[in-house]
Each structure stands twice: as structure tokens, then as C-alpha cells.
Amino acid sequence: MSPGAIHITTQPQYLADRSAPDEQHYVFAYTITIKNTGSERVRLMSRRWLITDANGKIIEVEGSGVVGEQPRIAPGEQYTYTSGVSLETPVGVMEGSYTMALDDGSEFQAPIDAFRLALPNLIN
Helix, strand or coil: CCHHHEEEEEEEEECHHHCEHHHCEEEEEEEEEEEECCCCCEEEEEEEEEEEECCCCEEEEEEECECCECCEECCCCEEEEEEEEEECCCEEEEEEEEEEEECCCCEEEEEEEEEEEECCCCCC
């Protein structure tokens, strides 16, 4: 199965009530929807994120599954979860990939396109 059979959409949101701009602490939530448009069931095994803030600081995050789960996604189904990240700047970018496994044990990378984390109305 090709990585193109996994369609990933992202929806970031600034969390003003959890942020402290005076202390360079900006918190964002992001909701990810992973849709399996392929013909085989997949399991999300791990994630890898590259998070870059406006100062050029890069944080790399790797780990098993997402939000404590390694979901199985059948053909035509989708899985949605929400997680969060904090930055020292009001703007940043996240991108990465999921390692997906088929039932036969073979694995492939499903890329996650870069998406912007930004305070509302900060950038037009």
C-alpha cells in the first residue's frame, strides 16, 4: 500500500487560556484526522514531529503511537485525535510523519504536511 492511501488533515488552534505571552509561553492544540483510502487495514505504530518556532529552534518529538494509542484504521475509516504543543514564540510550524504497519507486518511512512501554528490575527 502506498503512503498516498493515507490522507492526513490538520487543524491547529491557539489556546489563549493556557498560554502566557508575557513569559514566552504559547500553547496550541492540533486536531489530526487520518483517513485510510487504501484497500488494507493499517495500524499507526509511531510518530515523528519536527516543530520549528519563529526563532528557528527545532524540537524533534518521536514516540510510539499517538495520545497513548496505536489505532487500527480499516479501509474507508478514519481516526481523529487532538494533542498539543507549547512554543516560546507566537508562530511556529509542525511537520512530520507516521510509521504505519499493514497486517503482514510491512511498514511505510505517511508524511504529514507542514502546518502553521500562529496566534489569530497575527499574520494575514
